[in-house]
Amino acid sequence: MRAPASGLLLVIDTAFDACSVAVFDPLQGAMVACASEELGKGHAERLPGMVDAVLADAGVAFGAISKVGVTIGPGSFTGIRVGVSAARAYGLALGVPAVGVVTLHAMAEAWRRDRPILAVHDAKRGEVYAMLLSADGAAMVSPIALSPDKLPEWTAEAGGPLDLVGSGAALALAALGADRRGAGASTILSDRSEIDMRTLARLSMAASADQPPKPLYLRSADAKPPTRRISLFETAF
Missing domain, CATH: 3.30.420.40 (ATPase, nucleotide binding domain)
Incomplete structure (x- = not known):
């Protein structure tokens, strides 16, 4: 053009x-x-x-x-x-x-669909960088560096399964799995940051x-x- x-x-x-x-x-x-x-x-x-x-x-x-x-x-x-x-x-x-x-906002927004989405980058040293967006694109929780095992508590506001994107998506899925029973499964949409x-x-x-x-x-x-x-x-x- x-x-x-x-x-x-x-x-x-x-x-x-x-x-x-x-x-x-x-x-x-x-x-x-x-x-x-x-x-x-x-x-x-x-x-x-x-x-x-x-x-x-x-x-x-x-x-x-x-x-x-x-x-x-x-x-x-x-x-x-x-x-x-x-x-x-x-x-x-x-x-x-x-x-x-x-x-993390850009990563999540590129994949956002009809439920909350968690952008999570493997920051090494036992931590991830994470940011949670609602289904309508609003930031539910500000960006943070934390241990993956803290993700269930940190994302509790979402109230259900999440879409996951980023190099830390597999770490997040493992941490979230047990806490999302009965509400469907969280889904990895992309494992790349x-x-x-x-x-x-x-x-x-x-x-x-x-x-x-x-x-x-x-x-x-x-x-x-x-x-x-x-x-x-x-x-x-």
Whole structure:
């Protein structure tokens, strides 16, 4: 499709292994251009080139962007820092708002159907990152880091079986199983922690621009202090 000259949304995700960039047209509700690469590491080095390439593929200049959206975590500490720093830098350079979207919210919203849904990412060290959405998409409980065996109590408000998405879905299903008897079974819809860029774009459009995006880590970093030079897009706030 031919992109308009202005009013476009740039969305960035570097919270997990993937490095993803997309240009979205809010008026048409359509993706103009998108690129995603599974990197594991090296997001800071790859992201600027991907942004340039996606804009070129969309056939638009930077000036066509009117808002920047980014996943803010939880997820990879370095990846979150890279994405949030980049979104804020692009927003500042363009003079447009930059907004943040919780990764777990985007994960759950992409799969949400007719019952509560739990997005759960395996955070290692015996914990998961979790967020619970109602069937209508409202956040029932805020994002948290906790042991999987605490999930039954933490999700009790849902009052029945859940849909599950994310790399921690199997851990959640094992923990929830005994507590959901008589009300049907909780169901794993996806066992991957990944971001659908259309969903990220939609949530970014709805997100308030009152405050710039800030990393949502939920716990202290696992990694040792870096021994290499830190790039601009890895600067923490």
